[in-house]
Amino acid sequence: MITLTINRRPVSVPQGTLLLKAVEEAGITLPSLCHHDALAPYGACRLCMVMITAPYRALVASCTYPVEEGLVVETDAPEAVQARRLALEFLMSRCPRSDVIRKMAEKEGVTASRFGMPSTEQTDELCVLCGLCVRVCRELIGAAAIGFTGRGSERRVGAPFDFQSDACIGCGACAEVCPTGAIQMEDRGNQRILRAWNTRITLSACPECGRFFTPEPTRFLKKMLPEIETYWEVCPDCRRQKTSRQWLNAQ
Amino acid sequence: MKIKTPSDLEKLRDQGQCMLSPQKPRVSVGMATCGLAAGAGAVFDALRQAADNLRLDLTLVSAGCIGCCQEEPLVDVRMPGFGRVLYARMTPEGADRLIRSLASGELPHENALAYIPEEGSDTPKSAEVLSGLVPINALPFYAKQHKVILRNSGLIDPQSIEEYAARGGYKSLLLALLQLSPHEIIDEITRSGLRGRGGGGFPTGKKWEVCSRAAGTARFIICNADEGDPGAYMDRTVLESDPYAVIEGMTIGGYAIGASQGYVYVRNEYPLAIDRINHAIERSTECGLLGEDILGTDFTFSIQVIRGAGAFVCGEETALIASLEGGLGEPRPRPPYPAVSGLWGKPTLINNVKTWASVAAIIRKGPEWYAGIGTKGNAGTAVFSLVGKVANTGLVEIPLGLTLEEMIQGIGGGGLAGKRVKAVQTGGPSGGCIPADLFHLPIDYASLTQAGSIMGSGGMVVMDEDTCMVDVARYFLRFTMEESCGKCTPCREGARYMYAILTRIIEGEATPEDLVLLEEIAMWVKEASLCGLGQTAPNPVLSTLRYFRDEYDAHVREKRCPAGVCRALIKLTINAERCTGCGLCLRECPVGAIRGKKKAPHIIDPDLCTHCRTCYDICPEKAVEIVR
Amino acid sequence: MPLIAQPDHPPAGAVLARLHQIHSAKGYLPEADIRAAADDLAIPLSRLYSAAAFYSAFSFQPKGRYTIQVCLGTACYIRGGDRLLEKIETLLGVKAGETTPDGMFTVETVHCLGSCSMSPVIRVGEETYGRLKVNLVGRLFKKYRPGEPGQKGVEEQGT
Numbered sequence A: 001m002i003t004l005t006i007n008r009r010p011v012s013v014p015q016g017t018l019l020l021k022a023v024e025e026a027g028i029t030l031p032s033l034c035h036h037d038a039l040a041p042y043g044a045c046r047l048c049m050v051m052i053t054a055p056y057r058a059l060v061a062s063c064t065y066p067v068e069e070g071l072v073v074e075t076d077a078p079e080a081v082q083a084r085r086l087a088l089e090f091l092m093s094r095c096p097r098s099d100v101i102r103k104m105a106e107k108e109g110v111t112a113s114r115f116g117m118p119s120t121e122q123t124d125e126l127c128v129l130c131g132l133c134v135r136v137c138r139e140l141i142g143a144a145a146i147g148f149t150g151r152g153s154e155r156r157v158g159a160p161f162d163f164q165s166d167a168c169i170g171c172g173a174c175a176e177v178c179p180t181g182a183i184q185m186e187d188r189g190n191q192r193i194l195r196a197w198n199t200r201i202t203l204s205a206c207p208e209c210g211r212f213f214t215p216e217p218t219r220f221l222k223k224m225l226p227e228i229e230t231y232w233e234v235c236p237d238c239r240r241q242k243t244s245r246q247w248l249n250a251q
Numbered sequence B: 001m002k003i004k005t006p007s008d009l010e011k012l013r014d015q016g017q018c019m020l021s022p023q024k025p026r027v028s029v030g031m032a033t034c035g036l037a038a039g040a041g042a043v044f045d046a047l048r049q050a051a052d053n054l055r056l057d058l059t060l061v062s063a064g065c066i067g068c069c070q071e072e073p074l075v076d077v078r079m080p081g082f083g084r085v086l087y088a089r090m091t092p093e094g095a096d097r098l099i100r101s102l103a104s105g106e107l108p109h110e111n112a113l114a115y116i117p118e119e120g121s122d123t124p125k126s127a128e129v130l131s132g133l134v135p136i137n138a139l140p141f142y143a144k145q146h147k148v149i150l151r152n153s154g155l156i157d158p159q160s161i162e163e164y165a166a167r168g169g170y171k172s173l174l175l176a177l178l179q180l181s182p183h184e185i186i187d188e189i190t191r192s193g194l195r196g197r198g199g200g201g202f203p204t205g206k207k208w209e210v211c212s213r214a215a216g217t218a219r220f221i222i223c224n225a226d227e228g229d230p231g232a233y234m235d236r237t238v239l240e241s242d243p244y245a246v247i248e249g250m251t252i253g254g255y256a257i258g259a260s261q262g263y264v265y266v267r268n269e270y271p272l273a274i275d276r277i278n279h280a281i282e283r284s285t286e287c288g289l290l291g292e293d294i295l296g297t298d299f300t301f302s303i304q305v306i307r308g309a310g311a312f313v314c315g316e317e318t319a320l321i322a323s324l325e326g327g328l329g330e331p332r333p334r335p336p337y338p339a340v341s342g343l344w345g346k347p348t349l350i351n352n353v354k355t356w357a358s359v360a361a362i363i364r365k366g367p368e369w370y371a372g373i374g375t376k377g378n379a380g381t382a383v384f385s386l387v388g389k390v391a392n393t394g395l396v397e398i399p400l401g402l403t404l405e406e407m408i409q410g411i412g413g414g415g416l417a418g419k420r421v422k423a424v425q426t427g428g429p430s431g432g433c434i435p436a437d438l439f440h441l442p443i444d445y446a447s448l449t450q451a452g453s454i455m456g457s458g459g460m461v462v463m464d465e466d467t468c469m470v471d472v473a474r475y476f477l478r479f480t481m482e483e484s485c486g487k488c489t490p491c492r493e494g495a496r497y498m499y500a501i502l503t504r505i506i507e508g509e510a511t512p513e514d515l516v517l518l519e520e521i522a523m524w525v526k527e528a529s530l531c532g533l534g535q536t537a538p539n540p541v542l543s544t545l546r547y548f549r550d551e552y553d554a555h556v557r558e559k560r561c562p563a564g565v566c567r568a569l570i571k572l573t574i575n576a577e578r579c580t581g582c583g584l585c586l587r588e589c590p591v592g593a594i595r596g597k598k599k600a601p602h603i604i605d606p607d608l609c610t611h612c613r614t615c616y617d618i619c620p621e622k623a624v625e626i627v628r
Numbered sequence C: 001m002p003l004i005a006q007p008d009h010p011p012a013g014a015v016l017a018r019l020h021q022i023h024s025a026k027g028y029l030p031e032a033d034i035r036a037a038a039d040d041l042a043i044p045l046s047r048l049y050s051a052a053a054f055y056s057a058f059s060f061q062p063k064g065r066y067t068i069q070v071c072l073g074t075a076c077y078i079r080g081g082d083r084l085l086e087k088i089e090t091l092l093g094v095k096a097g098e099t100t101p102d103g104m105f106t107v108e109t110v111h112c113l114g115s116c117s118m119s120p121v122i123r124v125g126e127e128t129y130g131r132l133k134v135n136l137v138g139r140l141f142k143k144y145r146p147g148e149p150g151q152k153g154v155e156e157q158g159t
Ligand SMILES: Cc1cc2nc3c(=O)[nH]c(=O)nc-3n(C[C@H](O)[C@H](O)[C@H](O)COP(=O)(O)O)c2cc1C
Pocket: B195, B196, B197, B198, B199, B200, B201, B202, B204, B224, B225, B226, B227, B228, B229, B312, B313, B314, B315, B316, B317, B318, B350, B351, B352, B353, B355, B457, B531, B532, B533
C-alpha cells in the first residue's frame, strides 16, 4: 500500500493506483471526460488537473499520474481550480449544446464561457475529442473501425475516408462510451445506423423472436469463449431468456 | 574493404589523407542545402565545365556547409604547396575565371575571403601570394567560434568515409569497442557534462545510464533529426556535412547501452540530408563499421533512416516513437520516459543529432577536455543558426557562456543594413524574445530560461526595429495552432483562442481586457498541456508581453504599430522628392494601387492599397514611407 | 486483450515508408492504394488513414507537376516570405494549397526549408532558391512554364 496526502488528509491505496482513483477514494470527485478504467491512461481533456506540492510542485493530470509514497496533493489549490475551470470554459464554448459539459462546469463553478468562438458552424458540436470511442473500438473491441482525422483544431473522429467503415461490427461500444452523447446508434428495420461514422450495418433476424440483431460481436465472443455453452445463434434478448430458463430448470 | 583491425583503419585514414591533400588542385564547393539555395549548383557546373575545357586535372568535391552562409556560394581551393583558400560569393563567371587562374598556376585575388590554415603547418604560401589575406579564424565571424560538432563540416567530402577517417574519424569507436567497457563509456559521457542539444538540455550521461539499466531484452537507439523549429538548420547541416560523425556517435551509444538497432528520424523537408546519411550508412556497412562483428568484435549494430512526413510535434520524443510505430504523431504522458519504455515498449535512447555528433569527439579527446570548454553546468559547445535581420547569417558553433552581445554584434556583425537590433528569438516556437538590453546575458541554459526564453535546439532569429513583436507572437501562435496534434484541450483550444486575440490586436480591434485574458490563457496552456509543445507554446507571447508591453499597448490603446508592420494600422506613401519614377513598385504592386508616369514621382492610391509593403521593400531609392 | 485479436505490428517506420512510396509514385494518396496498403501491412485501415491524414506531407488530392513550397519559417517570415507568397498567389492566380488549372503548379507553405541564412526561400520541385525578392519570382517561374507573365531585366538567384 502507498500512503499519500490528499487535501491535507492521509489516504492509502494500492501501488499502481492512478491519482484520479486515489482522489475518488478520498471522497472527492474531479471532472473528467477522457478517462475510462478499462482503457490505458490517455490524459487528453485536462479536466482532472490537481496540484501536487511534494515531491515537487506542479499541476498534473491526475488520470495519468501513478501515486507514489509521500505524494502531497491539493485538489483545491487555486491554480488547479483555475485550470479545471478554464478547460471547462473552453469545452463549453466548443460544445455549447452539451448538457453534460454544462453540468460538469456548473459543479466547478463555471456558468458561462468567455470564449464564444466566432464561427457559427460549430454550434452543433458535441464531440470533445476525448478519444474514448476510438480507443474502446481499438483497445477493447479490436475492430479499430474508427480513428482520428486531421490535427490541431482540425482534429475529428471518424471512419476512414469518412465513409462506411468495413471494419465496424456494429457493437455500439463507441456510442455507449461517449460521455457527451455525440454518437447516436439507431436501428431501422434490418439496418443499424451509426451516423457519426457514415456507417450502416445489416442486421440478422433472430430465429426465435424475429427481431433484428447484429451477430458479429457474438461471433467474436464465441471464438474467445469456446468453452462456454450458450445460445450463440439467437439475439441477446432471447439468449438471456433461454439461459435464465435453463438455469431455473436446473434449479 | 572491411575494417577489422587498427591497421585497417590506419589504411583508410591514409587514403583519406591523400584525398584531402592530393598532388593536384582540390576544389570543393559548399553544396549543403543553403549553398544550393545560393546558387552553388551553377557554380559547381561552371567549375567542372571550365576545368574540362582547359583539361585541368583537379579534384572537384561537393562538400557540406562551412558556416558563413552569408558569403555563399563558397569555394574552397587547395593548391598543392599553397594551402587552402576560401572564395566567397562565387558566380558561374567567377568560377570560370578561377579555373583559368588555377590552370596557369595562380591563386586569384578576386573573391578571396580567407585562407584555411592546415593542422600543424605554418602560414601557408597562399597567405604570401595573396597579400592581406587573413586566416579564416581571424574573421570576426569565426574568431570566437569553437568547432566540435562542426569539426569536419565543410572541410571534407561528406560522402567520403576515407576523408572522415583522415580527420580522426572512427578512432573513438575503435577505442570504445577495444578498450572501454560500456560502463566506462557512460561514465565518460557523464563526466564530460554533455547535455542534450535537442532543446531540453537533459544530462546525456544520466539518460544513457538510466537506459542501460532499464529492464528489457531489446533496446533501441534513436537519432532525433526531425528539426522542426522554423528558422533553424543546425541538424540538417550536420547530417549533410558530416554524417559519419552521427553514425559513429550512435554506434558508440549502441555499444554503451547494448542496442543493436538504431533509427535516424529525419524531417521530410530535408531530402539532401536523407540522401547523405543513407549513403554514409551504406559506406559504413561496406567497411564493416556497421552491421555484424564491427571492428572484429562481436558487436552488431545497424542503422535505418526513417523519413518524417511534415509534423513538428514528431520532434517530441514520445510522438516521434508513436510515428515510428506507424501511428499518428501523438505524444503520450511521461513517465514512463522512453529510456525505460520507448519504441515497442522497450528501453530506447533518443538523442539529438548534435548530441550524437559530440559523442565521438568526447571519447577521443576525453571528458576533461570537453568539460573544460564552456562554463560550469554548461559544458561544451552548441551550434546556433544565426539568421533573420543580422548582417552575417550563418551557422555558428560557440563554447557555451559567450554572451548574446558577442554572438549578435560580434559574430553576427550587428543589424542588417545599419538597422538597430531590437531582440533575438531563441528556441523557436518554444522559446521567447530576448530584448537587446539583455544581450549581456551569457548563452547558457539557466540564463536564457530565466530571461523567459530557452536555449532550445539552436535557432537564433535576430529582429530589428522593423519587426513588430506582436506580429511575431502571433506568427508563433499560428505555427502552434497548425502544428498542435490536437490531442489535449489547452493546446488545441487555447492556442486557437490566443491566436484569435492576437489577430484582434494587430487589427486594432482589441481592448485592454483582451490583454488580461491573453495572459490568463497563456498561463493555463503552459501549465495544463500534455506535452512540451503546448507547455512551451505560450512562451513567445509571455516573453513579448514581458519585454515589449509598450508595443502591445500601442496596438491596443493607440491603434498604432510602432514597427510599421501591422497592415490595419499603417499607411504607405511615396516621398515625391526621392522617387525617380523607375516604375519598379508600379509593376510589382500585387493590387495595382500605384500610378505614375515614367521618370515622374509615383503615387499610391490609398483606396486600393492593402498595405502589404512590397513597394517599401523593393524601392531602390527608399522613397516609400510608412505612416505609423 | 481486445475481443478481436490483432496481428503483429509492422516494422518500425514501415507505415511512413509505405505512405511516402505511394505518394511519390502517384503524386497523392489514392483511396484504393491506401486500402491495399493497409491489407499488405496487416494494420487496420483506420490506423493507416489516420496517419495519412495527420501529416502535412500527404495529400488525398492530386497535385500539380511542380510543387512550390514557400517558406514561412521565422527567418523567412520576418524577411518578407509572406509577401513572396502573396506575389506568387497573384502571379499564378491560386491560393496556398491550390493547384493551377493547367496542373503545372501546386502552391504550398512550409515552416522552414532549412536554408534560413538565405531567407526568404522557396523550393520549386527539387530546386531551392534563396535571397528572393518579389520582383524575381515572375522570371523564375518562366523557367518552368515558358509564357508565364514575368518581368525581364532582373537576375535570378539560385539554380
Ligand atoms: C514540441 C517539441 C518538439 C521537439 N523537437 C525536437 C527536434 O526537432 N529535435 C530534437 O532533437 N529534439 C526535439 N525535441 C526534444 C525531444 O523531445 C527530446 O527531448 C530530444 O530529442 C532528446 O535529445 P537530447 O537529450 O539529445 O536533446 C522536441 C520537444 C518538443 C516538446
